[in-house]
Amino acid sequence: MRKKDSLKEECRRRGLNYWRVQKRIYNGMSREKALQHGYVRGQKNxxxxxxxxxxxxxxxxxAVRELKPKASATSILRWIRKGMSPEDAFAKDPKPGFANGIIYKVTQLSTGRLYVGQTVMELDDRWQKHCEDADKGTISxxxxxxHAMRESGKGDFRIEPIAKTNRPGELGALEIRWIDKLRTLYPDGFNLNRGGSSGGSLKQPVDIDGKRFDSHGAGVKYISETRGISISAAKKRLEKGRIDVKKPAKPGESRVxxxxxxxxxLLKDYTSPASKAYLPGVDVHPAWREDFDVWxxxxxxxxxxxxRFVRIDKRLGFVPGNCAWMTSKEDTSARLRSGQKLFNGVQPRHVLAARASK
Incomplete structure (x- = not known):
């Protein structure tokens, strides 16, 4: 029996997909492993x-699949790289519970501003989590x-414990008391909420359409309802400071x-020496030059x-009372009446002929 037929027969006997097994062997896997039932890519070295x-x-x-540790693979790798043995890393509980609850403060050395937080993790691990969140921009x-960590660099900050508790439910209350005691609530410090829970931020009033809202959330809801857009889109507009955004023009309807x-x-070109359309001594009404809608x-x-939009008296500028929409023939008549020369002083033949016939 040929080798190919032998492999196909072996796959049939073991209930394996022949083409999948052949692909494993082609990619460098040994025949023995390729024929193992349930062999997965996760077992590759x-x-x-x-x-x-x-x-x-x-x-x-x-290793995580087999040993089923309480911590994630990312946390275990981080602990091992910091010097912990693999056995200890796989046995460690990343959230040991309130028996090890810690209230900590972070100090910005350059300004003295403080942040107070709570954790049931090791303090080094909690700081590492702060650093990772700063890099990811989780809180913008x-x-x-x-944000201060991204601006000043992590070396400008120091973390240290200030209180501990082994009583369930006390950690949140402790955090609230220390935030109040050290006055770390924004704008004095970096805490954006009063503590006691994870998430939430200090309400800050916001003005929209001449109205004051107690919080950004209320403002976002108002924008969503009045502009007929989703909450996420309204939140983006408020963040960017662009409450109203003009819709793109439909094909063929673009103003420009x-x-x-x-x-x-062209009005700007008439007053610009760098433009080919420049008209020496001709001025443009300021309100027209600055705003298309006004004009x-x-x-x-x-x-x-x-x-086309032209001057009635060619001796005057583009100002109210001296401009109008005219056809080419009407524009020529207006130029003749003004006695002004055309095209840098050279008058076209049809203009000279018109003058001679008078």
């Missing part, structure tokens, strides 16, 4: 291979401890491509695609 109590595991994930508020907008844009509100839209 990696850089996290580890030996616990004399038993070698090909990777940390496999510019008033937070994590309209005849009116192009005519308004459009006063002059209106072009009657037809053939009309």
């Amino acid at each position: 990696t850089a996290t291979a580890i030996t616990v109590h004399g038993i070698r595991y090909p990777n940390i994930a496999e 508020s510019e008033d937070s401890l994590h 491509k309209s005849k009116e907008y192009k005519a308004w844009s 459009l509100g006063e002059v209106g839209t072009a009657p037809t695609p053939q009309h």
Whole structure:
């Protein structure tokens, strides 16, 4: 029997998918392992291979699956890298309970501002968690401890215990008392809530549409309801300070491509020496030059695609009372009446002919 037929027969006998087994062998796995029922990629040797109590595991994930520790693979690896033995790391409880409850304070050395927190973790591990959260930007508020850590660097901060308790339910009350005692609530310190629980922030009033709301949450709800958008979109607008966002124009309706907008844009070119359309000595009404909507509100839209926005008396500037939408023929007549030359002083032949016929 050929080798291929032998492998296929072996897979059939063991109830394995032949093509899957063949792929494992092709990728470098031994025939023996490839034919093991239930063999998974997690059993492959990696850089996290580890030996616990004399038993070698090909990777940390496999060790966690087999030993079922209370801590995660990430925490176990962190403890081992800090010098803890694999046996101790796998036996350690990351949340030993309130018997080891700690109230701690974090001091910013450069400013003296404080943060008070509670934990049932080892203090070094709690600080490491603060550092990870600062790097991830989990808390983005510019008033937070994590924002200050990102701005000043972690070396500008020191963590130390200030109280301990072994009584369940007392940890939250202790945190509240120490926040009040050390005056660490924003703006004096980095605490954004009064303590006693995880999450929540100090309410800060916000003004929207001339109305004052007691908190950002109330403001977000108001934006969502009045603008007809989702809560998450409203929250983003409030964070960016852009409560109202103009919708993109539909195809063919963009203002910048309209005849009116192009005519308004030329007003700036007329007064710019760097522009080819520059007209020496011609000024533009300031309110028109600064605001398209003001200009459009006063002059209106072009009657037809053939009309252009021009001066009635060419000796005066683009100012109210001296401008209008005209056809090319009307514009030429206005120029003749003004006695002004065209095209840098050279008058076209049709203009000279018109003058000669008078």
